[in-house]
Amino acid sequence: MRGAALKLGQMFSMQDEALLPPDLALVMERVRKSADFMPWSQVATTLEKELGEDWSSKFSSFDKIPIAAASIGQVHKAVTQNGLEVAVKIQYPGIDKSIHSDIDNLGSLMKFSGFLPAGMHLDKSLANAKTELMWETDYIREAECQMQFYNLLKDDSVFKVPLVIKELSSKHVITTEYAHGVSIDTLALSNSEEARNWVLIDSILSVSYTH
Numbered sequence: 131m132r133g134a135a136l137k138l139g140q141m142f143s144m145q146d147e148a149l150l151p152p153d154l155a156l157v158m159e160r161v162r163k164s165a166d167f168m169p170w171s172q173v174a175t176t177l178e179k180e181l182g183e184d185w186s187s188k189f190s191s192f193d194k195i196p197i198a199a200a201s202i203g204q205v206h207k208a209v210t211q212n213g214l215e216v217a218v219k220i221q222y223p224g225i226d227k228s229i230h231s232d233i234d235n236l237g238s239l240m241k242f243s244g245f246l247p248a249g250m251h252l253d254k255s256l257a258n259a260k261t262e263l264m265w266e267t268d269y270i271r272e273a274e275c276q277m278q279f280y281n282l283l284k285d286d287s288v289f290k291v292p293l294v295i296k297e298l299s300s301k302h303v304i305t306t307e308y309a310h311g312v313s314i315d316t317l318a319l320s321n322s323e324e325a326r327n328w329v330l331i332d333s334i335l336s337v338s339y340t341h
Contacts, residue, residue, distance in 0.1 A: 215308035226267035
């Protein structure tokens with residue numbers, strides 16, 4: 131599953147547990163954690179279309195197996211010709227063209243399924259999903275926003291925003307520095323209360339400062 135269907139499942143899986151029936155909540159949680167990835171032939175075709183026929187010459191290595199896959203794209207680890215480790219996010223072909231119709235169809239299915247509780251504002255949720263997906267499929271916009279945060283936080287001692295590699299990015303591909311670290315889910319399971327508190331406090335202070 132990918133695209134609008136997966137995105138909608140991810141959004142609903144993060145709703146209040148009291149909002150969705152238990153059976154539907156369980157399905158949505160499974161959806162949130164799942165995503166199919168493109169076969170290599172499709173990846174290569176997309177890269178050729180977005181970065182040119184010589185795209186492979188711009189990397190010294192490129193991992194064919196993605197390190198992550200989500201609702202609208204997947205990420206591959208690569209190394210540029212100058213030795214920089216990068217993360218290359220590639221959008222699934224056609225995702226941006228089917229957002230509205232896919233979400234409308236899913237909305238109709240959910241309304242007629244009888245699973246949704248009375249009073250749930252499904253139309254508003256679907257409208258938000260459309261807006262978010264349209265933003266998320268515009269990698270040029272994402273690159274510009276990321277560079278704004280990079281410039282704001284480049285001297286910060288806590289946060290590091292990966293640099294966007296503009297010459298290896300396009301509307302449907304975005305390449306950034308590869309950032310080593312651990313996921314927030316992993317940190318949440320840490321036995322170190324000090325580590326969790328440090329992340330929480332510094333996050334609040336930094337967000338307050340930048341605003």
